[in-house]
Amino acid sequence: MLEATAQCFHCGEPFAGRAVLRVRIQGADVAVCCAGCRAAAQLIAELGLEDFYTFRTAPSSRPQALTDEWLAYDTPAVAASLTRIETGGRSIVLLIDGLTCAACSWLLTRVLQKIPGVERASVNSATGRAQILWNEDQVALSQLLRTIAKLGYRANPVTAETTQAQAQNERHAIMKRLAAAGLGMMQVMMFAVAMYAGDLQGMDLDIRMYLRLVSLLVCTPVMLYAGWPFLSGAAKALRMHSITMDVPVSLGLLLAYGASVFNTWRHAGDVYFDSVTMFIFFLTVARYVEMVARHKSASVTDSLSRxxxxxxxxxxxxxxxxxxxxxxxxxxxxxxxxxxxxxxxxxxxxxxxxxxxxxxxxxxxxxxxxxxxxxxxxxxxxxxxxxxxxxxxxxxxxASTILASIVALLNRAQSERPRITRAADRTASRFLAKVLIGAAVVCAAWILIDPSRAFGATLAVLVVACPCALSLATLVAVASANAALARRGVLVTHADAIEGLGKVSRVVFDKTGTLTTGAIRIYRCEVLGPETKEQCLAIAGALEAASEHPIARSFASLGITGERATAVHIVPGEGVEGSVRGTRYRIGTARFVAQAGDARDACPPRLEHDAAVMLGDACGVLAAFHLGDEPRPESRRAVADLAAQGLAVEILSGDTLASVARVAQHCGIARFAARQSPQDKLERVRDLTAGGDFVAMVGDGINDAPVLGGSGVSIAMSRGSALALASADLILVGDSLQALPQAFELARRAQRIIRQNLVWAAGYNLSAMPLAALGWVPPWLAAIGMSLSSIAVVLNSMRLLRDGASATNPEPVRPALHPKYSG
Amino acid sequence: MNIILILIPVTLLLVGCAAWAFFWAVGSGQFDELDTPAWEILHDDGESGTRESKP
Missing domain, CATH: 2.70.150.10 (Calcium-transporting ATPase, cytoplasmic transduction domain A)
Incomplete structure (x- = not known):
């Protein structure tokens, strides 16, 4: 498992010609790609935590070059605003970027605890938060932060923790309600089965009374505790003169519960405690699923501060x-x-x-x-x-910065979307009002015909009309589709993403970071002087070796060695000057290189405004290096697959025309637009939407955030900026575009299954309703029918999961995953 | 059948205990993080004081 491969042992990135460094882990030499990865691996080895490499399930992030930005955290004014004094030292809460799996938080906890002076450290991988308590006299905060950075994680101090605490409280409350409803339901169901059996076989009256009393005893706390959100929600809605789903739900609950208590007291009639608890349990499950989805999408919203x-x-x-x-x-x-x-x-x-x-x-x-x-x-x-x-x-x-205004633009774009949801709410509320009126009519009719059957029939109508299977129809299918997508490396963060994904007719890509890897690469070397291409590249590589600039690193990635530059002088914003084999060379902008010579025609006219770096000596320009993004290896095939599904594909990029055209040609995309501002992109997407298209936007940068928020369905790459992730409906976790065509196909299949479910559930509800109104359906039969209808819907939805398991594309092989823990 | 007069209260008592245990577990943060503790136990190197505390 520990042999050298074509990938860095620590960060898993391909070497791509970079110089390979070696480090000793568990008695074997392994190859790493850079000094940062070597430092991280060495630190892990020194502390005896090499097990991390055996048990991690995802490659680690590459440590950045260390800067001394952390020293600022030791100044008293900064420390006072970020840390709290507690018994035993100071404490701080940090938001950690780069936690890729549970083993990461284990590693970080251990490393921090081994620093002398750290009293307590805990890292929560679910929330990405680390809490550290340390003794100021023994260790400085900057040293803790530097250690975290050395391992390749990025720590951001958190000051406002209120939303996080609120989310946690909500989660705790709903879990308790779920447990109360579930346990209560199981008990009451047992008693109910006994009583149904008693109806058929005969049962002593006192035993029956006893079972009823016990059911009442169990049902009351469930009703008051787990059912409270529905009751209070309905009360709130009525005070606001509106009808929400809570209103008929509460009415049904109160009627069934009230009648059951009354019948228990008067020792006659039917009791519906089983229906009440089951109803509350299913409703709470639905609330829980909805809450989990909501929290997942909200967890990255404090990205601006990050x-x-x-x-x-x-x-x-x-x-x-x-x-x-x-x-x-x-x-x-x-x-x-x-x-x-x-x-x-x-x-x-x-x-x-x-x-x-x-x-x-x-x-x-x-x-x-x-x-x-x-x-x-x-x-x-x-x-x-x-x-x-x-x-x-x-x-x-x-709030007045450009960044803040982009966030505001994003918020506005997002707030426009729930219109569809609000329309659905209005429809539901009208439907529910009709149900209530219908129940009232049935009740009145039966009071005129036969008052003794009025209550049973009314309750049956309310239970039958309860759109339980109807709401499950979408919910379970969406949950199954989400799970199947997650298996393919696509994370769903918004509840309506699947629905949107199935409707998409046009896919718009941002170029940088989506179709391309986002790394700068030299794609063409144009020789303009007497030297050969190899000589030019060698000279350029030698000069750029001194610089830490991203462009310089792209020369380093070519892996050309052999020349050494001396007397190197870096001119910020312009380029690098230095001597190679006694000749003075300059590399950098056209103007900078031209100044080296006698101001001759240094800039060849056929160069358009492209990202080009020039190399020259005192006599003139020797070569032009054209730089650009490297397209992802799978881009071409993914785009072809999308086109085969009948989807239109286009590029909207902020980059230059030449580089966009090059990527478009590589991927086989005919439509593209370059030099687009965030506003331009948003408008283009709005135009497309107005033209009847349902647009899926794939992006990764901050600049994409508004257009991601404003498109029909938005997809972000997992290495994208936090703001893009926050505004995206789906995140490509696997960082591979190949998952995209599969996701569209799966979403369309999910749509078909949702439609089947809806037809089935609505068919059941509509056909059972007249029967219930006629008094032919006792409430217990209505409840059983509702459950059977729900089970049918759930089983149908599970097909999505089964198909997902037998998908043609196997699960991507995760590096260094221990077979024992892969299940 | 009189046995159920005793058995049912016993089951209710057990259910009450189960509910109390679950409530305690939720309140003390046992469900806040479901991934890392599973790793902790595999790599126990004898250090104490590594309990997850509530953020």
Whole structure:
């Protein structure tokens, strides 16, 4: 299991020509891809926690290059706002990114506990939260955070924990109600079976009375405790002069319960305690399923705070010179001067004061390459300063930043969607009102004809009309479809995603990170000088080896060695200059390279505005390297499969025309649009929707968040930004596009099964209703009929799961999964 | 048949115990995280104080 493979032992990424490093784990040398992975593996080995590699079920995330951003957390002002003083030390709650499986949280807990000074550490993999209690005198907070980062996880301090606590309380309450209803139902059912048997075989009256009293005893707490949300919900709805599902439910419950108590008291008539508890149990199950789906989708919504750093370096101007103070971002004000070092995230919107540098704006624009920004230009919070330290005058903080306005756009787009849901609610409420009126009519008619049968018939109508199988029809089919999708690596976060997925007629891709891997690659080397292509690449590789820039890393990934550059000088935002074999070369922007020569025609005219890096010497340009995103290996086939299903496919990208066209050609997509802003994308999708298309949007960046929220159904890649994940209906966990065509097919099958279920359940309800109204159905028969109808619906839905197991595409093989624990 | 006069209260008592146990388990956070504790037990290296605490 531990031999060297083509993939990094720690992070599982292919080496792709990168230099391979070695590290010793459990007595065997294994290969890792970078210094970060080596450090993480070494740390794990030193602490004797190598078992992590045996038991993890997913590869770990790659540790980023370590920066000293953590030191800021040791300043008293920052520490005070993020930590609490408890008995035994200080405590902090951290939100951890990169927990890929349960073994991760085990590893993190152990590593933290082994740091001297840490009193207590616990990591919850379900909520992604770590709680640490430590002794300040023995270990600094920055050291804890650095250790977490060294393992490849990213820790974000959490300040507002209210929503999380609320969700947990709700979960606890509903679980208790479910248990109460379930246990109560089982007991009452047993007594009910005895009483039904007694009806057939004969039973002593005192035994019957005893069973009734016991049923009453069990049913009352179930009714008052587990049934309380429905009763109070109905009361609330009536006070608001509206009818919700709770109203007929409560009416049925109260009637059945009241009549049963009355009949128990007067020692005559029927009791319906079994129906009452069963009814409450099924309703609570439905509520629980709905709550789980809701929480799953809400768990990533505090992503805005995660995008921005917690601290910023404020420049304090005084006569004795500038000094840097670390402050929390919430303390920043407009007009403050900030220092943003290379590699740091810009903490607030602002204007550059001093220098030219390159800024990675991919979170906002989807542009895969950093753009150059100079003094006077505006930067948006959340973008990353790539090259040089810069000073920034803050122009907007918090809610007035560009990032916040994108979030607002997203919220607006999301709030437009529930219209369909609201329409369904209105229809349901009209239907329910009709049921109530119908029951009243039946009751009145029977009082005129035969008052003794009025109650039984009315109750039968209410029970028969209860759309229990009807609501299960969709619920169970959707739950089965979700489970089948999860098996194929697609996670469903919104309840209506399956329905949307089955209706899709057009799939729109964002290019970066979806059709492509998001990594920059040199796809063409154009030789313009006397040197050969190999020589150019070797010189370029040697020069770029000194730089940590993303473009430089794409040269490193070619794995060309042999040349060494000396006297290397990095010009931020422009390029790199250095000597190779005694000749001075420059690599970087066309203008930078042109300045090296005698200002000759350095920039060849046939180069369009593409992402190209030039290499030149004093005599002129030697070569142009064209950079772009690498398409995913499975993109072409996935797109072809989608087209074979009759779906229209197109690309909307924020990237340049040339790179979008290249990817479109590679994947066989005819329609594409480049240089699209988030607003453009949203409008295009709205136009398509207005034209009768049901659009599925596949995206991954912050810039995609609004259009993800505004499309019919939205799909995000699991490595996408948190905001995109929060606004997506589905998440491709496997990070493979091949799951997409399968998901569409499965959703359409789920739609068919839902339709069958609805026809069956509605057919049962509609055909049984007249019989109940005529008084031919006793309430117990209505309850049994309802259960049978529900079981039929559930069994039909389970077919989705069975088909999923025998799918042609086997489950992707997970690395290092111990066979014993794979079940 | 008189035996049920005793047996049914006994079952109700047991149900009450089961409900109380489940309520306690929910309240003390036993269901908050269902994945990690399963790993904990496999790798018990003798350290104490690793109990999950409520966030």
């Amino acid at each position: 995008l921005l750093p917690v601290t910023a370096h404020r420049v304090e101007r005084s006569e004795s010179g500038d000094t840097l103070t670390d402050v929390t971002v919430s303390q920043l004000k407009t007009g403050d001067i900030l220092m943003v070092r290379a590699g740091e995230i810009v903490p607030a919107d602002g204007e550059i004061l001093d220098t030219r540098t390159r800024i990675d704006e991919s979170m906002l624009t989807g542009e895969s390459l950093p753009v150059t920004r100079g003094p006077g230009e505006r930067l948006a919070a959340g973008t990353i300063n790539v090259d040089a330290p810069l000073q920034l005058r803050v122009t907007a903080v918090g």
